[in-house]
Amino acid sequence: MKNITTITAAAKRPTLLDIARECGLSRATVARALSGKGYVNPQRRQLIHDTAERLGYRTSAIARALRTQKSATIGVLIADITNPIFPEIVKGIDEAVSVDNYTLFLCNTDEDVAKQRALIRSLLDRQVDGLILISQTVADEALALLQAGPPCVFVNRRPDPLFGDYIGPDNAMGVAQLLEHLYALGHRRMAYVAGPAASSTAQERRACFIREMARLGCPVPEGFIIAGSYQGESGRLAAAALLACAPPPTAILAPNDFVALEIIAFLNERGLRVPDDISVTGFDDAFKLGVGGLYALRAQGLTTIDQPKRQLGRLAGEALLKRMAQPGAPFATTLLPTLLAVRDSTAPAKS
Known part of the structure; x- marks a missing residue:
């Protein structure tokens, strides 16, 4: 004779009423004990908590939110x-x-x-x-x-x-640190790839770039500020536009590390060496923690800004x-x- 397996419905979630019945107390007393509001005899309070634990009672987060x-x-x-x-x-x-x-x-x-x-x-x-x-x-x-x-x-x-x-992060400080570093290396023709126009961060960094270039006495040639995004692909488009400038920049500042890596990849594909021919910087130090994968390997040598x-x-x-x-x-x-x-x-x- 074959064994017959009987499938039963899962036990319902225990309620305050279940605990009250088990303890022989009123639902109101159980509610006071579990909520911690109002007086309940210490022995009864302990009984209620022990019973709730045994039955697997859990308070409803939704009900609690509605109540409190x-x-x-x-x-x-x-x-x-x-x-x-x-x-x-x-x-x-x-x-x-x-x-x-x-x-x-x-x-x-x-x-x-x-x-x-x-x-x-x-x-x-x-x-x-x-x-x-x-x-x-x-x-x-x-x-x-x-x-x-x-x-x-x-x-x-x-x-x-x-x-x-x-x-x-102090965006003005970050952009200034990058430009001062590049300036000390002899760069004067520095280009900037901006983040999305709607981003307040992108707006701040773009304004900081223009202000710091003026402070350093470095005119920004036409076409040296490229509208971009925080997605890597925008780095390739920006690099192509900047290489078309005559003469092209000697350094490119990217809005984040992802864009910087795609700029480097594009330049390498065009036969240019980074940093021998063109220097490239990022922003964020996104791969500082050694996140696995190809990006982490490529990013180990990226000059960038570390935000805390x-x-x-x-x-x-x-x-x-x-x-x-x-x-x-x-x-x-x-x-x-x-x-x-x-x-x-x-x-x-x-x-």
Whole structure:
């Protein structure tokens, strides 16, 4: 005779009423004991907690949020989950907020306006207590949602007008460090590949490049500032345009390390050597931690600007905790110093 397997429905999630029945107490007494609000006899309180543990009872986060108007969760939006700088920033955020038992909801927007708006709506529906937006250019459609929502902290990019605390690297310092380094190597014809026009960070760095070149007494020739993006492919397009200039630049500053690596790859394909023929710099030091893969191998010798990623995240988390505790305090802007990392992609300019 064959064995017959009986499939039963999974046991339902235990409720306060189940615990009350098991203990022979009222549901109200159980609720007071588990919430910690109101007096309950110590022996009964211990019985209730032991029974809840035995039955596998877990409080409903949604019900708790509805009751207390707090969810103990924080929404974090990042621009591109494949970019190695973001895990370090998120790690810093988690170090700061986990001390207060907050859980992070991490969302990847892919620099997509519709996706950004949908994710913000989803986080607000989950009643997050605060939001941290990392490298987000806030679309008009999302502005009203954010301004009417919980406290916000912005990292690396800021909306205009700013309606939250801002934490970011000192972009002026970073660009100045790169240009002073190249200037000391004898470079005078230096070109800049700008990030996306809508990015506040890209706007700041472009303005800093123009200002610092003027301070160094280096005119910027026509066509030496190229509109680009933070995607690697824009590096190839920019390098092609700059090589068409007569004469071409002796050094190219990229908006991030990904773009810098594609510029180097394009120059190599054209038979030019970096840094012997043209020097190239990046920004972010995205591969400092030795992220695996081809990019990491190619990036070991890239001269770039190291922004303190873990510290940016930690300060952002701390700023949000402070903002949630003191919502009426004036908005604060914190800029962190950058560090020039000189490696093998820069050399003295050719005569």
